[in-house]
Amino acid sequence: xxxxxxxxxxxxxxxxxxxxxxxxxxxxxxxxxxxxxxxxxxxxxxxxxxxxxxxxxxxxxxxxxxxxxxxxxxxxxxxxxxxxxxxxxxxxxxxxxxxxxxxxxxxxxxxxxxxxxxxxxxxxxxxxxxxxxxxxxxxxxxxxxxxxxxxxxxxxxxxxxxx
Numbered sequence: 001x002x003x004x005x006x007x008x009x010x011x012x013x014x015x016x017x018x019x020x021x022x023x024x025x026x027x028x029x030x031x032x033x034x035x036x037x038x039x040x041x042x043x044x045x046x047x048x049x050x051x052x053x054x055x056x057x058x059x060x061x062x063x064x065x066x067x068x069x070x071x072x073x074x075x076x077x078x079x080x081x082x083x084x085x086x087x088x089x090x091x092x093x094x095x096x097x098x099x100x101x102x103x104x105x106x107x108x109x110x111x112x113x114x115x116x117x118x119x120x121x122x123x124x125x126x127x128x129x130x131x132x133x134x135x136x137x138x139x140x141x142x143x144x145x146x147x148x149x150x151x152x153x154x155x156x157x158x159x160x161x162x163x
Contacts, residue, residue: 099145
């Protein structure tokens with residue numbers, strides 16, 4: 001395989017993975033927790049769509065026009081994403097840790113949107129540093145095997161078991 005073909009396959013694979021991550025984060029409880037990763041995935045996904053529209057459909061013969069059109073549309077896309085992409089949820093404190101699964105916690109989170117602060121209590125299962133499964137949880141219905149953190153605002157958290 002030559003280098004050009006390998007590069008195209010890697011680009012297509014990257015586009016498919018980023019598009020899949022965006023689609024899953026929209027329709028499931030999977031959440032891209034880092035804003036920069038979310039923005040990169042959105043840019044890669046929409047750039048693939050723009051590429052197909054401009055390169056394969058509209059400007060097949062005109063190489064200069066299609067490059068300029070792609071560049072202008074990409075810059076417009078970057079501007080839209082920077083203004084419309086929501087801020088990430090920030091962990092204020094860990095309220096509970098799971099007794100059996102170390103990467104599963106119940107957290108209190110806040111999202112700053114301009115003048116408004118959105119708050120939520122969620123069950124978080126960390127997949128890696130930028131992907132998590134996040135579900136809303138009712139704090140009054142938490143039972144075993146969750147372990148309550150004594151002082152959720154302290155840096156050194158010592159869990160105690162729930163009775």
